[in-house]
Amino acid sequence: MVTVKMLKPYYVKTEEKYIRIILAYQYFSIIMNKKVYQFIPVKSTEVRINRKTKKIENVDDVFAFQKGKEVLTISMSQLISIPGFLEMLHRIAESYYLPEDSQEVSEQQKALDQVIAEMEYENVRRLIDKAIDNDDKETFLELTSALNNQ
Incomplete structure (x- = not known):
């Protein structure tokens, strides 16, 4: 059984x-047969997630892990099947996903921009x-002069 440490x-x-979640040596490790294997960047070095669909795009990539002289290779499709791996990835990526309803967000942004403009105007008047x-x-x-130019 393989688990993500x-x-x-x-x-x-x-x-x-x-x-693009870029991986490096001491930041990614797995446990297999009670041994800890460290990620080594000899094959794939990143996880690429679609910002809109939240799906992993590079499922065919292969990642290498090492313990001493022993090297394991695991495909992304195998990593996806490890319990908790997807949760960890989505927790890392969640703040970068695109909003599902971008029109609603743009309306909120317009309202926010209007409030800020009004506050700036009132501040200049004070x-x-x-x-x-x-x-x-x-x-x-x-x-x-600045107020007249707004």
Whole structure:
């Protein structure tokens, strides 16, 4: 029986369509027959996940693991069948997935952008009031110019 002892990405790279979880030597290890095997980057070095479908794209890749002089090769399709492996991967990748309803997100983003613009406008108005109170003509002219340009 094979189990995953540790799975940490060396780094995560996001692209338009994919999340690439890059693996490195001390960050990925498995246990097989009560022996711990460390990942070695001699064959495949990454897990490529589709950002929209959340599916692993490189299922044919082969990964190498080493204990002393003994080297094991395990395909991605075999790794997927190991209990907990997919959970670990999805926990790593979850913050990089694309939202399922991008239209809803864009509406929320528009509303958020509008609130921020209103807050910036109100802040400039308060700064103008402060410049008037402090008799600071230079700041007053600068801020009113900025306000008129919005």
